[in-house]
Amino acid sequence: MANDLQVIEGEAVGLVRTNLDPEQAKRAFDLLPVSEITREDYKNRIGDFLEFIQINGLNRNTLLDYRKHLESRTDYSISTKNKYFTTAKRYAGILYNAKLLPLDLGKDISGKDLKGFKQSKKHKKDGVQDDEIAKIAEYFKSLPDEPKTKRLKTIFSLLVYQGLRQVEIARLDVTDLDLRTNKAFVLGKGRDDKEPIALHPYTVEAIKDYLEAYKKRSGALFTSESHNRTGERLTTRSIRKIVKVVLDSLDIHNSTHGFRHYFTTNLIKNYKGDLLTVAHYTRHRNLEMLQVYNDQLNAEQDLPRYIEAFERVKL
Template sequence: MNIKLLLEDFCHYAKYMRAVSPNTINRYRQQVSYFVEVSKTSDISAVNKKMVHSFFLHGRVAKNWSTATYRTYYMTLIVFFRWCMEHEYMEENFVESMILPKQEKSLPKALKKQEAFKLLEVVYNYPYTHRYLRSRNHAIFSMFLYAGLRKNELLNLKLADVDIENFTIFVRKGKGNKDRIIPMSHTLAQSLDRYLTERKKQGKTCPEFFTSSNRNQGFTVSGLKRLTTRIRSASGIDFTIHKLRHTFATLMVEGGCDIYSLSKMMGHSDIKTTTIYLSATAEHLRSQVYKHPLNIRTFV
């Protein structure tokens, strides 16, 4: 049976029966297709243990996969082959015999507080051609730094999801298809309110919260990518959208936010994922070490 045809059936099953997110579906398609390309086989019956092991060795040696990338391919193929076994297209899941390397415990990279302030200043003072761009772009970066949204979560926001009056942001079907509510600070509310005023003046009526400047439709992935490149160049600050999310979490911990609350705001399914931010900020650790009882007495 042709692997590409099976892949489409598998993706259809994952989407409608398991309610897997569109991003995960895209990952399934890309990574299984890459396996077909590298292994030079199109028939599922030709897949064997040696072929699967060679594929992962190719990724590690020729493509220099990180542990995270290796684990992602591992999870994709093990789920796909498991589905193939359930439908009797395969007799053995060859990925299960692979050694899964331990996840690297590197600290998340984040901007320092002064860098975050500078970034927002550059976004606001950039020489735009229209006032609408200034208010929209500042609101976008404020969302990342004051609410910690993921890229797709921001682009998928609807107008009805942002309640400035009650200071809340409703994230629909974030990672893992989970909904969550994020409280909004007064500073973020001011930026969003300024943007909505300009949005109304432009006559934008599309349901998306953030819109294109010259069209009545939602802001796009490519548009956000161009904006990020422009601001990165203008500010001289090396950042990614995900780094801004890490910055939100790190600054929240430095400000005294408890891990449970931060976990809910970040949309983490496991609070262990959030605890890494406790080690990511020296300020937080320094504030904790001052609590040592022996610090109350000095010896001369």
């Protein structure tokens, strides 16, 4: 890390842009007093901040500029933006504590921590819609019957039929799957141990085809196929890119997380608002967020009555 940074006293901090080592940056998080899950999350997300620095350089306003950059990203949820911003702040703090930066970029002029993004719990980005799911299904029917197609179909099955988060898919190992009982053991958000989930028959079918095509018996369920990272565990960022390619090709303007919204909404519709049962499948730790989904569904169903109330009042 010391070889990469050129410390300059005063307002500016210089950076040798062509000599950033992502692996070295990841190791910087090793001594933080955080859980292993949080540490891995930091390591998976730091690459985005490093790329931003490569392009824009490093100065006392870098974190503010990075926040503006994240704010402009329409493919990230507020939660995801906060995770990337927190990762960047923690990394800047590590550099400052190691005396590689002359000032703490994570604090404003008054010494207060830079704030992340706020979102009302009542606001929720729309999920993938039924007609878009139909387009994706037709897309898969058009693809050749080859290993790459089976890999792609398995990733989408875990999104559509299981509602898994990107990080949960990235963390899956082959040994986490028990296809005799149609279960998987998932390391969920904010959890320290894996929890069992029921696998839909369509997911099981996709997984079996994929495992057979790639002759996978152990290790990470999904690994990179890019030349410089072949065999390494697929990252959340890579999963987003894989999904985005498909969505863009079908002119679907949504994100990977939109499938979790679809999964949750579909269950609430079919379980007639029985949120306790839905929570079993979505693995929400409290019902507040599920109630937001339920309220939105009820509002949509009630919309015709609202419109009719003003039917005879036309300006």
